[in-house]
Amino acid sequence: MFECVRDNDDLPGAELSGDDADGYVRAAMRWHFDPETGSPFWLAQAASLGFDPREAVRSVEDLRLFPTVVDQLRNVRPEHLIPRGYGDAADIVGVYDSGGTTGPPKRVVFLDDWLQRMITHMLEPLDRLGIPLGLNWLGILPTGPHAVGHFIGLAARARRGLMYTVDMDPRWVRKLIASGQTAQADAYVEHLVEQSSHILLSQEVGVLMTTPPMLERLARRDDLLAAITRNVRLVMWGGAHMDADTHDLFRNEVFPGIPLHGVYGSTMIMGGASQRLGDTEYPIFDGFGPHITFRVVDPVSLEPVPYGTRGQVVTNHVSRSMLLPNNLDRDTAIRVPALPGQPGDSLGDLAPVQVFGSETVIEGVY
Amino acid sequence: MLAVDALGPVGPYRSRKQLTVTDVTGVPVASVSLMPRLYVTRTMSALHRASELPLAQRLRALATAGSLFAKDSDDYVDLVARVSGLPLDDIRFATNAISEACCTAFEAAQQGRPRGASTVEDDRVAEGAVWTRRGHVFAVHAAGNHPAVHSLWLQALALGYRVAVRPSRREPFTPHRLIAALRAAGFPDDHVILLPCEHDVADEILRCADLGMAYGGDEVIAKYAGNPRVLPQGPGRSKILVTAGDWAPFLDTIVSSIAHHGGVGCINATGILVEGDPAPLAAALAARLSALPDAVLPRYPLAAAVALRDHLAQRAAGAQPFLGADQLIHDLGDGSAVLRPALHLLPSAASPQLGAELPFPCAWIAPWTRADGIAPLRNTLVLTAITDDHPLIASLLSEPTIANLYLGNRPTHYFHPHLPHDSYLTDFLMRTKALA
Structure with a gap:
């Protein structure tokens, strides 16, 4: 029967959520595949799975038993994604799209219990980096239909800072580039730089968050670089890849002395994975077990590649609000051992695959 | 490494x-x-x-x-x-x-x-x-x-x-x-x-x-x-024009234009236009080119050589091979191959292959008549004109799309630091400013 859940979320029977990832997964299977608590979407899937996840899926590792369902998120009604177990109490934050880099966008619904957990997790490294509360934030990021531009405001609020935003439409940039209108794409990016410059030059911005290509564009301008160097205490990046050489240059030459912290965000993990702190050879992103876990696999056999080798990224999201297991992502990464206690793999030197299915991946400003 | x-x-x-x-x-x-x-x-x-x-x-x-x-x-x-x-x-x-x-x-x-x-x-x-x-x-x-x-x-x-x-x-x-x-x-x-x-x-x-x-x-x-x-x-699409007369004294110049520097340059001759029957010159050139030792010819990785050969074979449709694609590759057995010279006879000066510039000695020879005029000679980095026809030389000199004109026994790859390559580079780099 439906059980009331404690304030701090979590799944019935998963009190050990922090330490026992496999136990958490078993509790999640009970939740998502019980006709009383599961979502209409997953309950409909259950019939065609050929196994009962409540019996067969006993661990994080077993999540690979699931077929890839994320393509169905291009058409599914988001109401059908909400587990029935929430009853009328589901606190819906919003409906957001994936980037749409690989075809029509995939759509998910965010519930507040998960969002609060995600934001707390994302902000945890800031304390370890010694970033004080009360700094003002500038996010040059996409808002609707994307999630990140909305959530960064919640992050700033949690850190007790003012939030400045400049909206970015990455899909438009990709469209311009794909149709050869590079001058138009450039003009659009220049428009973003100009809007950002008004804020950077007139206000005190302590945390800057945007994409690597935007960081490059801001750094082209000496006046903006000076303003950033003077005020900014943390540069957060996400939304596009940053190769190891560019990472080196940002850390050592462009923003020396300013921590550079990446977030590997993806709608298919319902949030982001944080960059490992410290002096790593290339950016490494750690999962957030048991909710966000990764595997790095051979794209054909789907078996793990050896540590230190590049493979394709498989993502899992498991929470009370959502289940998105065994998603073969468009990205590749070097397989890096996870931190102690963290299930799955960590991701090193993320990079896009050049071709995925029938669509060519186009990397633009985002 | x-x-x-x-x-x-x-x-x-x-x-x-x-x-x-x-x-x-x-x-x-x-x-x-x-x-x-x-x-x-x-x-x-x-x-x-x-x-x-x-x-x-x-x-x-x-x-x-x-x-x-x-x-x-x-x-x-x-x-x-x-x-x-x-x-x-x-x-x-x-x-x-x-x-x-x-x-x-x-x-x-x-x-x-x-x-x-x-x-x-x-x-x-x-x-x-x-x-x-x-x-x-x-x-x-x-x-x-x-x-x-x-x-x-x-x-x-x-x-x-x-x-x-x-x-x-x-x-x-x-x-x-x-x-x-x-x-x-x-x-x-x-x-x-x-x-x-x-x-x-x-x-x-x-x-x-x-x-x-x-x-x-x-x-x-x-x-x-x-x-x-x-x-x-x-691309240079360099060419040689031979008007009526005895071409024998110029054979060295023509061979050298095609094959010097391994034939890889934009200043190597790609098109040879001959007034009168081009076949005798083609035969003479083929004999000379095929006698060139491997040591003066370019080497490529075998896969690249095969790709060039296949491209040549496809391009040569409608042309008569004197040195064709079938003899192009000399596989050295070490993963590389020498590309032997290629020479094809084209049916007319208007054949599109006349400008098919490839990175080995590769020439296309075609008949040329006064009626063809300047058209087939256009868009040329270096034109060596073997002719005594002064009105023709004058019109070649005034043709805007011929970048350099060499007369007589000057191979197309002739070079001197004081000569422009494709106009003077300084035409692009410099301007003239009034100072008063």
């Missing part, structure tokens, strides 16, 4: 991203650092911040660099020959040509100065025209077909430009050695730069430069056609 680092504004820079360069047999010989766009952007900014060296220092440094480039060059020559597949003698020639170009770069550039203009260094001018640069930073997307292409941009450096060179992925050694020599000779690190990078980053170099030069095929010409800041260097 040899490491080819970027030569940046504060010294060499080694990236994590590396490109392996192999010799023609597939053996890895070097690992090249590929720069990310951010590095390129910042490097180009450094070039803009640097100010030019005084002329006397530039000339001294260029002369010294010329000696350094040529000195102890045996290993370099050997390496470039292995990687480029060009004959050793050709690399030695190029080494000397580049070395000399260092010494003559300023003088060569001055050939293009208008008679009415003084140099900026000439401070006696109170009122008149002064020859000045159109920018401060010059970028080169270099070619890898032949090391001698690096002779040309030295003129920009001599004129006080700061220069950034993106080497070809195939042969980065020549610009690396040359830029290292220029720096050792006195050019500061933020004056002349080597920026190896991927294709998608390469455009950033041109974007950040005041002016640039890009080598490539028709797609490069088309890409920069609307960009007045970029001077594209496309």
